Amino acid sequence: MSDFVIKRLIYSAAISASLGFAANTAIAEELRFTVWTGSEAHLQMLGEIADSFTATHPDVTVRFDTIPFGDYVQKITLQMAGGNPPDLGWLLENSAPAFVEAGALADVAETLKSTDGYDYADFSQPAMGLWETSDATYGIPFSTSPFLIYFNKSLYDAADLETPDQRVKDGTWTWEQLRADAKDLRDASSGIWGFETFDGQGYGSRVWHTLVPIIRAYGGSAWEGDSCKLDSSLAAQAVQLFHDMVYADGSTVPPGEQGDFFSGNAALTMTQISRVSKLSEATFEWGLAPLPFGPAGDASTVGQAAVVAFAQGKHKELAAEFLAHMTNKENVAKMAAFFPPARKSVLEANSFLTSNAAVAPEQMTFVAQGIENGSVLPSHQRFPQIEAEARPNFDALWSKDADVPATLKKLCSSISPLL
């Protein structure tokens, strides 16, 4: 074989390999989607939604990256700054104003409104408040999830106490009653706590989640406009109740202790419907109840999270298409098993009440009512700074002798300049 032929063969092989590589890279596109759940049930459901997208877009795969909740915002911000932004992700309500203001989120309005059968108007307008302006849409809430009380029915039955869902019917389900139940159910000798804070993080990253519902039930609020309201007597009464549960009664898992409701080590906890997946192997009977009433009546609180496409993402159009797919009626109905929807048609359908096999329709009614009556957790463009200023003051609350009203006044004076 002559040199000429050998060279031609080598060139041909090299060109074919290059073309093949180029063709492969053109075909295989991967959307990276960040989430904060590690639950197998959640990830399996998300995987099914991704598979149905791949069925219509054979060249596209979706990879879900789990980032722990406490580090979530920092990590995706760092990824964006490092030139490796995710294409899509979940975002909490308290991060929305800062991300929208910074231009970090892609406007997906055009894609959503032009997608056949999407029915954009089906989303509840109050639920969309944080995520849209008059001419742009920066995210679609996939979870408008009211806070609920989970209780260990086995412990209630053993103590012969009326359960929270029964008390809801009686109209006697109040925060004072929850306090009394937690005290009665605390069993130090067995390591059973009466009440566990929100995801066990009630003194750290979930301190607002833990205190705001009680404060609202007492008629207070965190802030209104640019005015801090945590120094009001109503807020002080509410926080005092929680403080007494921790220190006077010793019924609530205090800072520096572990007491997991889902392992059976706490009788009550406050969290959202998505945590039901953690009870699939529970060795005890459990039940759900809405948040207790306070002196100001029902003050349902809703945590919200949306699916967003990032402005710096490498596949913006494709990401917007996947966002439209993920939040269409069919997939919202699928996600409703864990994440209460903002789509009115899904929320109002009877099928919503039976969407989660582990949750009885009667219990799902609490979820629907919570969404209907609830208000979203406080958010602000400078929430991270507010959180940082508030943290040492919240820390000061967690000692036996803390002066709750004085500490809340100090907290207000430290965050007021940021509001």
Place this chain on the structure above:
Amino acid sequence: MSAVRKGPSLSLKTREAITGWLFVSPILTGFLIFFVGPLIAVFYYSTTEWNLLSQQSRFVGMANYVDALTRNETFWDVLVNSLVFAAGLVPLNMAMALGLALALSKSRPGAVFFRTVFFAPVITSAVAWAIIWTFLLQHESGAVNQGLSIFGIDGPNWLHEPDWAMVSVIFTRVLKTVGLNMILYIAALQSIPRDYEEAARLEGANGWEIFRRITWPLLAPTTLVIMVITVVGSLKVFDHIYLMTGGGPQNGTMVLAFYIYEQGFKFFNTGYAAALAVVLFALILMLTIVQMLLKASRK
């Protein structure tokens, strides 16, 4: 027969220099790209107002430094915390390392076993170490307080009381890092000729006198190295604080490295965080120079 073309001949010195540069070029390239480059970049970023989230940046000169040093009260609290952490950790770490090295440097039964025991935390994952200690230091169910309760002592909530949190992170950090310094001291002790000690004993010196007049002075170069790396390490501490206290309670364990992280990656004030990083760099550099000057003056 074709003529052999000879290039200009290089001197031996030049050829050796080229060879030398070629040998060091891989590490030098990495050093320039991954160390010198970012270091210069930090100085530049410290003169900008750069928001990590919006990716917008503008030149502000020395404004970040002025803000940190004259307007931000938290910065001074954080700086004091860093110095308290270093002041607590360095002497304790060095004293323990020296004590352990003196006890374990000679061939005694069990010496190798105990050296391994004290060195094991050094190679243990920092995350695992911090999480395990977080459990051990729980208020009621933690092993430490349960142990204390045997003696009738009601232990504090170690990581959640301002007075105890700093003590707890210092102590657990010392246990994590003391093994490395112990090994350095053991190596130094074993390099001291036995003749000196034998001669001193013949002269009637007791153990303390031998340590004070012979061992300690001969350990001086090692002590300087250990002091420098321990001071630098203590001022740069981050992982331990992040995992055990998150800077709390009440910012009681908020040290400079953690504060820089929060400013840069939580509040997205990257330019400001870069200025704080330069301050930390200057502080470490200054302390290192002071230590070396002190040592030189003693000579």
